[in-house]
Amino acid sequence: MRIAVVGAGVAGLCSAKVLTQFGFDVTVYDRTPDVGGVWSRTRRYPGVTTQNNKGTYAFSDYPMPREYPEWPSGEQVQQYLAGYVEHFALAPKLRLGTEVTTATIDEGTGTWTVTTREVGSGLVEEQRYDRLVVANGIFCDPFVPPYLGVDEYEQSGGRLCSASDLHSLEDVAGKDVLVVGYGKSACDVAEALSEASRSTTVVARDVTWKMPRKLGHVLNYKYILLTRLSEGLFEHIDQRGFGRFLTGPGRFLRNGLLGSVQSIAQRQLLLKQVGLVPEGSFERIVRHAVSLATEQFYEKVAQGIIRVRRGTSIIALHEKNGGPVAELSDGAFVPxxxxxxxxxxxxxxxxxxxxxxxxxxxxxGNFELYRQIMPLDVPNLYFVGYGSSLFSPISAEAAALWTANHLLGGADLPPVEQRREFVRTRLDWMIERTEGKPARGTNIIPFSLRQIDEILDEIDANVGPMTRFMQWILPAKPSSYRRSTKALLKRHGISP
Known part of the structure; x- marks a missing residue:
């Protein structure tokens, strides 16, 4: 069976590795010249690092190098993924610098026709595949708002770009920089650019809670947000076990723990001092993402090196007094x-x-995917990496294993109408708990481990009860999931 995979990031590479292990003929396409997806050198911005520590942001059978720092840089993650390709001999399967322009299905045979274009030469090719795996990522294309006055602004010498289009501090040396947003990437890039810019201003419509890398400068955040206990603090649509206690009779314990974390984080990050205490309680940190605080960001705000315009947005971009400016919603014009x-x-x-x-x-426009993997109404198509997870590599591995099992006829799925009802119920709940920010139906945070459980339980390849128990108090180790692949290979009579 020939399978095309779109995307050579975390999800695409592990799809290629897993599906190859199970005997499929795989070809991976990516328009960038190197592997990595969001970690590609063509997309890395100054200051980018992982949100997870290196021990949890890794594949089950290929750990991050020991010499890497606790939070690897974007360049180091790309090198790690390139090492993964070499270790599992995936290079012959890769078609880098090759964009998939169209993929169409023959409704009669169920086969896919994939048309590609080489970015460098413009060569167009057409290939037929039995199945198609979409692994282009939920961080596919950066969004740049369509501001008024862009033409006038750029004619006056201004530059409007996404963070992933900015690759060097030299691009902002001695310039006035505006960073739009308040997520991790916004704070990361603002802190990095402030080293070279004349001024750095962050325009933040909403101010959200952040988690320090080490709470109280002591406790690594992985012990707080990368365990089953942390997931149990938040109410799942199908709450179970100890989690049911924590969000029910034991809610006072939950509230006390979250309140303590909020108090320490607020004090440690100087939020009251710099006027950036978010609205609502700390539990809102998971409404649509979990954002790690950028080292030195709040210190630089306190020192006046970085300025944050809270509760504002850009209305338009202009030329004013011979130079490029941004007009903000509070009436200010900022260089x-x-x-x-x-x-x-x-x-x-x-x-x-x-x-x-x-x-x-x-x-x-929300994706309706069973287990975040399989469409309800399009056959022979799978999505891998379409769940915003705190354990992206392991989540992608689980989805790839589920896909391999289904391709080999090992799945015993509910009827399509039951799957449709399941997807709709989960999607409605996702929209509610994220306050209307479901990331087109891909936001599973904070229930990353729970999502992995559900995928692996359905193919009877989950980790054992003792491992799951240890994950209540300790961060999940990717290496614990090696047995999932081995168990599934054995079941299908394939030698590891």
């Missing part, structure tokens, strides 16, 4: 030689026809 948008991403599958995209999504 802005460079406007860097760290305003999120668009989850897109532009290579699929409009009809296919309509069959994949609801009326609001």
């Amino acid at each position: 802005a030689d460079v406007v860097v948008c760290a305003t999120g991403f668009q989850q897109r599958v532009p290579f699929l026809t409009e009809d296919l995209q309509d069959r994949l999504t609801d009326a609001d």
